[in-house]
Structures are given as C-alpha cells and as structure tokens.
Amino acid sequence: MSRPYLRLASEAPAPLSASPIIEMRGVSKTYRTRDGDVPSLKPIDFTINEGEFLVVVGPSGCGKSTLLKMVAGLLPPSAGEIRVEGRTITKPHPGVGVVFQQPLLLPWRSVFANVMMPVEVKGLDRTIYGRRATELLEMTGLGDFANKYPWQLSGGMQQRASICRALVHDPKIVLMDEPFGALDAMTREKMNVELQRIQSTTGKTVLFITHSIPEAVFLADRVLVMSERPGTIAAVYEVGLERPRTLDVMADPRFVALTQKIRHHFYAQGGLD
Numbered sequence: 001m002s003r004p005y006l007r008l009a010s011e012a013p014a015p016l017s018a019s020p021i022i023e024m025r026g027v028s029k030t031y032r033t034r035d036g037d038v039p040s041l042k043p044i045d046f047t048i049n050e051g052e053f054l055v056v057v058g059p060s061g062c063g064k065s066t067l068l069k070m071v072a073g074l075l076p077p078s079a080g081e082i083r084v085e086g087r088t089i090t091k092p093h094p095g096v097g098v099v100f101q102q103p104l105l106l107p108w109r110s111v112f113a114n115v116m117m118p119v120e121v122k123g124l125d126r127t128i129y130g131r132r133a134t135e136l137l138e139m140t141g142l143g144d145f146a147n148k149y150p151w152q153l154s155g156g157m158q159q160r161a162s163i164c165r166a167l168v169h170d171p172k173i174v175l176m177d178e179p180f181g182a183l184d185a186m187t188r189e190k191m192n193v194e195l196q197r198i199q200s201t202t203g204k205t206v207l208f209i210t211h212s213i214p215e216a217v218f219l220a221d222r223v224l225v226m227s228e229r230p231g232t233i234a235a236v237y238e239v240g241l242e243r244p245r246t247l248d249v250m251a252d253p254r255f256v257a258l259t260q261k262i263r264h265h266f267y268a269q270g271g272l273d
C-alpha cells in the first residue's frame, strides 16, 4: 500500500542535501524526585534540518516540554547528547529563541522594552537591534503599541510581543512550547498564518509543540508524533503542502487526509489527552 504522507521515523531520514542544525542522539530523561524516579522520555534519535519547521504532537505528559527544554539548554538530558549547530548543548545557546505558552512579559516594561530584553541581556548594539525590534513589532501588527504596557494589550497581542522578543536577536532557531494554547480559535488561526509567513520569509528553524493536529499540519514541514509517557518517537509525517499557506489549505484534500491519518494514529494509541 502506498503511504505518501506517512513515514515511520526509521523510514524518514533527513534529506541528504539538508544540513542538520539540531541533532539528538540517544536523548532520554528521567526526573529524580523524592517520590522516586519519573521516566519521561525514552531514548530519542532525531535530526532537525536548517530552515525546517518541525512540529511535535503527543499525548499529555509524554515529554514534549521536557524535550524542548533540553534542546533549549534549560534542562540536562539523563543520557545521550543534543547538538545545536554542531556543539553539544550544556546551557542556553545564544542562537536560540524560546516562546512559552504564557507570554511572560514584564508588566513594568513597555512592549518595546520587553522585546529588547534579549538585546540587553546579551549586550548587543541597542541602535541596530532597536531598529530590528521596531521592524518586528510592525511586522506583527504591533507598531502602534510599542510604548504601551502588556496589560494594555490583548492576549494575542501579548503573545505576538513575546514572539518578537524571541526573534529580536535574530536567532537561527526558535523553540515554541504551545505558544497559542491560551488564545481563542480565531486569534490562533491568525497567529498560525502570521508565524508561517514569518518563518518562510526569515528561513528560521522552528521546533513547535502543540496539541492541535490541524495546527501541526498547517505549520509543519514534518510532524513528529510521540507515544505515551515515557514518550518516544511513534511516527514522523511529512506534510509536503506548498508554501506560503493560507487557511484555505485546510480544505485541501491532502490536508484533510493527513490530519485524519494523524488523528487515527492517536485514537489507535489512546487519544491525545
């Protein structure tokens, strides 16, 4: 039977011409707690290529955030090695921007000052990167809100500001942990279109976590499906839909077929949540 979109992990090696930017070799995680060990990830071997949009979906508690935190250098693996741009990760890497589910903006700083935080922390040129912050705010429709405070913005606007903050120092890699989970459905769709446009125009490598299968297929070059905790790679699906994508792509028979295939995968293993 031909399976144009479904490839098992072992059958879907990275294309030969692509250059690896994030490499995971035998990466596993067991949390040591007072109540005993919590095995969270079984060994994972996976490569993300430069410029790739990789989306991870999986049941609640399967270790998605754990994986992202390890790639971010915020958490050490229990075993194995993660390499970013060829270097083993032992602490946060300057070429990586991270967006969490909550915008985590500082309420006493203006939107512009929040976006500029990585520039200050890294001691980068304020004039050059200030221009970049302004451009990013304009690009995400926040140009008129640079001098406002986070509480004067809607949830979607705050999340857009946090995305600007993750991009301001021009990281090659952006890690996003359910960034749109708290948004209403329409704002979320708009954010997906925007993120997809930003990624395809800037060529960033994105590792994105979501619970939404349509969101995953809309955004991804490849969707990595994880198994239940302790999680590991259950399957990798190649999306293959042309870019730029608009919301109309959701009516494309290939989009529908792939979302169904992934959904069936989840029902077969006991559901998403």
Ligand SMILES: Nc1ncnc2c1ncn2[C@@H]1O[C@H](COP(=O)(O)OP(=O)(O)OP(=O)(O)O)[C@@H](O)[C@H]1O
Pocket: 031, 032, 033, 038, 039, 040, 058, 059, 060, 061, 062, 063, 064, 065, 066, 067, 229
């Ligand atoms: N600091 C910690 N100490 C102990 N156990 C932890 C810790 N952080 C996470 N875990 C456990 O590790 C497992 C994986 O957690 P993780 O947050 O990575 O899952 P997830 O797939 O991101 O979940 P969700 O989709 O619900 O956000 C869970 O069973 C969780 O209880």
